[in-house]
Every structure is written in C-alpha cells, then in structure tokens.
Amino acid sequence: MEISKNRIEELLPGYLSGDVSDKDRVMMNDWRSESPENEVIYLESLKAWEAMILLSEMEQFNSFEALRKVNAKISLPQSAKWWIKLQRVAAILMLPLLLHSGYLTIQNHARNNPQEQVMMQTISSRQGMVTQFSLADGTKVWLNSGSQLQFPSRFNGGKREVMLKGEAFFEVTRNEKQPFRVNANELKVEVLGTSFNVVSFDDDTQSEVVLVTGKVALSSENGHINKEYGTMHSGQRAIYEKENHEVITQEVDVEKYIAWREGNLIFRDDSMEDVVKRLSRWFNVEIMINDPEIKNYIYKASFRNENLVQVLNLLKLSAPIDYRITDRKELANGDFTKQKVYLMKKKS
Numbered sequence: 396m397e398i399s400k401n402r403i404e405e406l407l408p409g410y411l412s413g414d415v416s417d418k419d420r421v422m423m424n425d426w427r428s429e430s431p432e433n434e435v436i437y438l439e440s441l442k443a444w445e446a447m448i449l450l451s452e453m454e455q456f457n458s459f460e461a462l463r464k465v466n467a468k469i470s471l472p473q474s475a476k477w478w479i480k481l482q483r484v485a486a487i488l489m490l491p492l493l494l495h496s497g498y499l500t501i502q503n504h505a506r507n508n509p510q511e512q513v514m515m516q517t518i519s520s521r522q523g524m525v526t527q528f529s530l531a532d533g534t535k536v537w538l539n540s541g542s543q544l545q546f547p548s549r550f551n552g553g554k555r556e557v558m559l560k561g562e563a564f565f566e567v568t569r570n571e572k573q574p575f576r577v578n579a580n581e582l583k584v585e586v587l588g589t590s591f592n593v594v595s596f597d598d599d600t601q602s603e604v605v606l607v608t609g610k611v612a613l614s615s616e617n618g619h620i621n622k623e624y625g626t627m628h629s630g631q632r633a634i635y636e637k638e639n640h641e642v643i644t645q646e647v648d649v650e651k652y653i654a655w656r657e658g659n660l661i662f663r664d665d666s667m668e669d670v671v672k673r674l675s676r677w678f679n680v681e682i683m684i685n686d687p688e689i690k691n692y693i694y695k696a697s698f699r700n701e702n703l704v705q706v707l708n709l710l711k712l713s714a715p716i717d718y719r720i721t722d723r724k725e726l727a728n729g730d731f732t733k734q735k736v737y738l739m740k741k742k743s
Contacts, residue, residue: 398426407440413521417723417731424702434700438658441524513551519543520561522679525656530557533568534575537656541676554585562594564656582635583614592653596676602635605652615640660698660706667692670710671738678703685739689716707736715741 403426409415410423427434520526520538527537531549538544542561550556555575567575569588577584579595582602589609595602604611606627613624613633617640624642627633632647651661660677662670668690671682680703684690692714698706707718718738723731 398422411441413523428700428702428705514548515545516548517543517545523677525658527656530555532570532573532575535566537564539563539655539676541679559593559595561596562592562655564590564592564653566590581615581617581637581640583616585612585614586610592649600637602637604633604635605647605649606631606633607649607653613642615642654697658699662694662696665694666690667694667714667738670694674703674706678706680734680736682736682738685737689714689738689740692716703736711741717741 403423406415406419406423410420415423427437518526518528518538520540520542522541524540525537527535529535530546532555534555536544539562542559542563544557544559544563546557550573553573555570555573556578557576558578560580563577565575565577567586567588567590571587575586575588577593579593579602580597582593582595582604584591584593584604586609589611590607591609591611592605592607593602594604604613604627606629608629610626610628612626613635615622615624615635620640622640624633627644630646630649631644632649632652633642633644635642648663651663654661655677660673662673667684671684674680675682694710694713696709696713698709701709704720707720711717716738717740718736721735721737723734725731
C-alpha cells in the first residue's frame with residue numbers, strides 16, 4: 396500500500412519516538428521495506444531525531460515540532476538527494492549540540508555545588524533503536540535497544556567508570572593513567588583502550604563480554620564475594636554465570652556479536668533458544684517455545700531490515716516449525732501488553 400508524502404511526515408515523529416499506534420507502526424515498517432531509498436530516509440531521520448532528543452533533555456526543546464519543521468523545509472524525496480540534505484542537517488546539529496549540552500550540565504550543576512562540577516547522566520536507548528554517542532573522554536558508545544548507560548559528565552580520579560544495564564559496544568579512548576571500567580551488574584570489565592561488547596540484562600542468568608581488539612581484565616563483586624578472572628584477548632567471548640560466579644571463555648567469530656550496531660542480526664550455528672532471546676529483545680515482543688524439541692534446532696541466518704513477520708517466515712522455511720501471533724491487550728492504565736509469539740512444531 397502506497398503512503399502519501401504528507402502521511403509519512405505526520406507519522407515519522409511518533410514512529411521515531413515509539414509513540415505510535417500498532418496499526419501505524421506496521422504501516423511505517425511496510426513503507427521502510429518497500430525500497431532501499433525509504434530505509435535510507437528512515438535512518439537519516441533517526442540521526443536527526445536522536446540529536447534533537449539530546450537537545451530536548453537539556454533545553455526542553457520541542458523535538459516533535461522541530462522534526463516537522465525539518466520535514467516541511469525538506470520535502471520527502473523521489474530521489475536519494477533528500478537524505479544527503481538531511482544528513483547535513485543532522486551533522487550540523489549534532490556537534491554543537493554535544494558541546495552545548497556538556498556546557499549546560501557543568502554550568503547548571505556548578506551553581507548549586509561550586510566544589511563539585513561532575514554530574515551523573517543517563518542515556519537510554521528506546522525499543523527498536525540503536526543509540527550512538529561519545530563520552531567526555533572521547534570514548535564511543537553504541538547502546539542497543541532497551542539498554543541504559545549511566546556515566547559522569549567528565550571523568551575525575553584514577554578511573555573512568557560507567558554503569559550498564561543491557562547491551563553496549565565500546566570503543567575506548569586509551570589512557571594508561573586512567574583505566575576505563577564498565578560496571579555490568581556484578582561483572583566488572585576494566586580496560587585501558589580497546590573495543591568490546593558487553594551484555595548484562597537484569598533478567599538474565601548470565602552476562603557476557605566479547606573482545607574485538609586489545610585486552611580487558613574481568614572481575615566480579617557480589618556482596619562480600621570478590622573474584623578476579625584474569626584477562627581476555629581479542630576474538631574471545633567470556634560468559635559470566637551469575638549463580639555460581641564463574642566465567643567461561645571461548646574463541647568466537649566476533650562479527651555476529653557486534654553486527655547489531657549496523658542494524659543486522661546474525662545467527663551462526665545458534666540454538667533456537669538463543670535465537671528467540673535475541674529476537675524478543677530486538678522486536679520488543681515475548682516469544683515462547685511451546686515444544687521443547689524446538690529449543691535444540693540450530694540456525695544459520697542473517698537478517699537486515701526485516702520485520703518480525705518476515706523473520707518468522709524465514710525461520711519457518713528453514714525448519715519444521717510454525718508460529719502464532721497474538722494481539723496486544725490494553726491494560727487498565729492505558730498501556731498495552733507485549734505482543735506474544737508462540738512457536739510450535741509444524742503439523743505433518
């Protein structure tokens with residue numbers, strides 16, 4: 396179904412913010428999948444939107460109205476030239492925004508406490524989004540869907556410490572005098588300068604670290620139980636079991652663990668149980684396996700830009716499974732439950 400330019404302009408702000416009806420979300424997902432050009436428009440709009448969100452946090456800027464004004468000045472395209480213009484808008488907006496927001500944070504806090512000019516900040520990545528930003532030391536962070544990072548406006552003392560809930564990829568600026576430390580619940584990851592991926596969700600029984608370059612030192616703290624696990628080297632994945640406080644390391648193909656930064660999902664000899672876990676977080680749905688035998692199925696596949704139904708259909712083609720999707724239910728407070736997907740063996 397073809398959507399008019401005006402309708403896209405109306406839906407885009409709500410779609411980017413997550414404040415849109417299920418029907419309109421499906422419509423926008425279909426629009427994105429219609430052509431590579433549409434997906435480019437969406438990705439470049441997202442860059443501008445994320446910049447506006449940061450500005451709104453510091454100055455109560457009306458980001459919905461700002462995006463509508465951008466759309467009004469730059470008409471939706473029939474060619475790829477439009478996204479180049481919007482990319483310039485996002486690039487021009489982002490640099491002074493980051494500088495200005497840092498200035499506001501320090502200055503506002505300094506008026507209240509002249510002796511201490513460091514303020515803790517928190518950035519959350521909304522469901523279905525990957526958020527990229529830089530810390531005060533130049534370290535680059537990619538925050539995956541449904542994740543949160545807490546960090547200081549600038550780093551003082553002997554360490555650069557941040558707190559992660561969820562999944563993030565870090566490219567750490569090297570500083571031998573000030574190690575960088577990620578506190579991921581009980582697991583602690585300390586580096587001087589390297590790139591690595593960390594996963595630590597509150598509802599998971601384990602946390603993990605995948606090291607792309609350099610070395611990291613692992614340890615854990617749980618009440619009075621403190622453990623040192625030594626160092627990892629590039630190409631390794633370390634899995635921390637929360638129940639027994641033990642770490643298992645293995646050699647892996649790191650690409651499949653960091654492909655989410657570019658909007659890709661890669662499965663290489665992964666069990667259905669692992670596939671379901673990642674798809675559930677990626678699409679913000681609840682996927683349940685009705686038949687235990689399905690958990691042992693092994694998958695090898697790559698996805699990019701496919702919606703949930705398209706992914707499920709591809710899985711269905713590669714194994715004897717079927718699925719059923721239930722609609723969301725409205726709660727008394729006006730919120731909606733997560734969409735549920737049931738996987739079962741295909742009937743012969």
